[in-house]
Amino acid sequence: MSGDVDMSTRQQLAQTLEPLVAAGDVVLDCSQVAFFDSMGLRVAVTMMQQAAQLPRHSRWCPRGRCAGCWSWPG
Incomplete structure (x- = not known):
């Protein structure tokens, strides 16, 4: 993923991830995400x-700007 993940891109994200x-x-790599909102x-x-x-195994890997904001239990 890269760029902004927000209300205007959430549908595209869902259609890609499903x-x-x-x-x-699945590994969700957020290292190139500049903005990640609640949507x-x-x-x-x-x-x-x-x-x-x-x-299966899935992991969300926040990095960069997102790393300090989110933590994923487990």
């Missing part, structure tokens, strides 16, 4: 919850 989560292991976070959390129901 088949990836269903297909296998984008909601999509990411929803996808992580869906992935947790599957026998």
Whole structure:
């Protein structure tokens, strides 16, 4: 991911992540994300919850600006 993840890009993020989560292991790399608002976070959390129901590995990797803002339990 790169750029801004916000209300205007949340649908694109969801459409991109849904088949990836269903297909296998997912690492959500936010190292190139400049801005991540609550709407984008909601999509990411929803996808992580869906992935947790599957026998696969998923990880959200905040880096850069996002690293100090978010932590993911587990």
